Amino acid sequence: xSSDIRLENVTxxxxxxxxxxxxxLDIESGQFYAFLGPSGCGKTTTLRMIGxxxxxxxxxxxxxxxxxxxxxxxxxxxNTVFQxxxxxxxxxxxxxxxxGLKRKGVKGADLRGRVDEMLDVVGLHGYGGRKPRQLSGGQxxxxxxxxxxxxxxRVLLLDEPLGALDLKLRKEMQLELKRIQHDMGITxxxxxxxxxxxxxxxxxxxxMNGGRIxxxxxxxxxxxxxxxxxxxxxxxxxxxxxxxxxxxxxxxxLDGSELRTRxxxxxxxxxxxVRPEKIRLGDxxxxxxxxxxxxxxxxxVATEVVVATPVGELTVFxxxxxxxxxxxxxxxxxxxxxxxxxxxxxxxxxxTE
Ligand code: ADP
Ligand code: MG
Numbered sequence: 001x002s003s004d005i006r007l008e009n010v011t012x013x014x015x016x017x018x019x020x021x022x023x024x025l026d027i028e029s030g031q032f033y034a035f036l037g038p039s040g041c042g043k044t045t046t047l048r049m050i051g052x053x054x055x056x057x058x059x060x061x062x063x064x065x066x067x068x069x070x071x072x073x074x075x076x077x078x079n080t081v082f083q084x085x086x087x088x089x090x091x092x093x094x095x096x097x098x099x100g101l102k103r104k105g106v107k108g109a110d111l112r113g114r115v116d117e118m119l120d121v122v123g124l125h126g127y128g129g130r131k132p133r134q135l136s137g138g139q140x141x142x143x144x145x146x147x148x149x150x151x152x153x154r155v156l157l158l159d160e161p162l163g164a165l166d167l168k169l170r171k172e173m174q175l176e177l178k179r180i181q182h183d184m185g186i187t188x189x190x191x192x193x194x195x196x197x198x199x200x201x202x203x204x205x206x207x208m209n210g211g212r213i214x215x216x217x218x219x220x221x222x223x224x225x226x227x228x229x230x231x232x233x234x235x236x237x238x239x240x241x242x243x244x245x246x247x248x249x250x251x252x253x254l255d256g257s258e259l260r261t262r263x264x265x266x267x268x269x270x271x272x273x274v275r276p277e278k279i280r281l282g283d284x285x286x287x288x289x290x291x292x293x294x295x296x297x298x299x300x301v302a303t304e305v306v307v308a309t310p311v312g313e314l315t316v317f318x319x320x321x322x323x324x325x326x327x328x329x330x331x332x333x334x335x336x337x338x339x340x341x342x343x344x345x346x347x348x349x350x351x352t353e
Contacts, residue, residue: 003062004029004155004187005050010059012045019045021211022059027155027189027204032181034190034198036234037208043191046208047157050189052076063154079148080157083164085140087132087147093119094128097146104151118146121180138169145177149184156181158190162197174200195235199223207231223275225264229346232273239279239314240271242348251345253311259287260340269348276304277317278342281328285337289314293332303327307336 005027012020020042027033035043048054049061052073061068068076087096098115106114119125122142132140141161148156158177162170178201181188192198198205199219207214207222207230215222215231226232229240243259246252251259251272261272274287291309302317303325316336318327328334 002029002064003027004031004064005189006062007046007050008060008062010046010049010056010061012042012049012054013057018211020049020056023211023213024059025206025213025216027187029187030185032178032188032190032201032203034192034202034205035208036192036195036198036202036205037214038234039193041208042211043193043208044159047080047159047189047191050155051078051080051157053080077154078157079151079153079155080159081141081144081148081161083160085132085144087140087143089132091131092128093124093130093132093135093143096132096143097128097150099147100151114150118150121149121183122146123176138165138173141165141173142176145180149180149186152184153186155187155189158188160192161190162192170197177201199235207234209234225262225344226273227346229271229273232344232346237276237315238273239276239312240273240346241311241314242269243272244269245345249340255310257289257311259343261287261343261345262340263345266345266347270345271348273344273346274314274338274342276315277302277319279314279316279336279338281305281316281318281334281336283335283337285339285342287340287343288335288337290333290335293328293330293334296327296330298325298327305334307334309336 003026007023007025010020010023035046037043049056052071063076094115097118098111101111101114119128122145124142162173174197205219205222206216209230215227222231223235232238241253243251243253245263245267249260249263251261251270259272289309291307293305294308295306297304302319305316305318305327307314307316314336
């Protein structure tokens with residue numbers, strides 16, 4: 001595997017703010033890579049350093065096997081799509097897309113052919129003669145994408161590119177972006193605060209918190225085996241129960257009951273996590289807790305059931321297989337159970353501010 005981008009101990013300070021705090025990572029060629037994290041965690045700053053719009057305070061960035069320290073954006077084989085599309089309003093769609101190629105001296109049939117091909121890729125065949133204001137927001141976003149991809153950069157950087165679109169369009173564009181990335185085989189580096197967006201599109205996600213990378217992995221790794229409470233809470237819903245590792249694969253909860261789990265080398269105080277869809281009503285699994293249903297909310301595909309147990313409240317997604325759902329009503333006594341493999345363990349007190 002060859003890496004397209006490498007960051008080595010990259011830090012960025014703005015006066016007294018540490019925006020990015022000693023990040024190291026490799027982005028392999030042809031990947032769809034996402035930086036995911038809450039607002040202010042340093043995603044945009046990281047992307048801007050890769051693009052050449054900011055220089056690191058410390059550390060080194062490589063594109064391919066070259067360091068790019070001090071190299072201006074236009075000399076890096078990288079293009080960026082911003083949330084604001086920044087199209088030229090007075091130019092036609094065709095001329096917007098052709099802009100960069102023209103500056104490189106591409107002309108005539110070659111220019112026309114490449115622009116047409118790109119308009120096809122982004123689904124805007126036949127729109128070349130229009131002006132940006134004659135297109136919808138989603139279509140303008142596609143033009144911005146075509147313009148950034150037409151000269152086939154090594155890497156495309158995308159900073160919250162779907163942020164201005166409504167939910168339905170955003171979902172459509174997520175799948176489109178993934179298709180385009182796949183078809184063109186260009187490395188995409190995407191920044192978002194939306195966990196579902198990152199999980200839908202990315203091969204690898206770097207979860208950021210306070211300028212650092214909290215965990216790196218595939219969407220499934222991060223969801224199934226989060227290593228910190230922050231990651232567990234940022235990617236979907238999870239139940240966390242406090243306990244102490246009392247043996248290999250065993251955690252004792254505060255009321256003395258024991259649960260079977262992967263302890264992954266953890267010792268001492270931990271939180272044991274289990275996702276709501278992995279818990280069943282009934283005693284089929286090795287880990288069992290009894291309690292009283294506190295709330296039951298029908299949400300279509302599932303009913304969200306909140307159960308009060310002696311060690312805390314747990315949320316359970318009961319699949320609505322039967323007509324009407326069939327989930328237990330508030331006040332019912334229930335037993336919850338789940339498999340040991342459905343459990344993860346995080347160090348307690350690791351959740352950062
Ligand atoms: P994100 O994109 O994850 O929301 P940013 O990378 O934009 O986060 O910002 C990270 C931190 O750096 C924030 O605290 C932000 O206020 C600060 N920051 C970003 N750019 C500048 C700047 N040009 N000058 C001063 N502080 C900045
Ligand atoms: Mg940002």
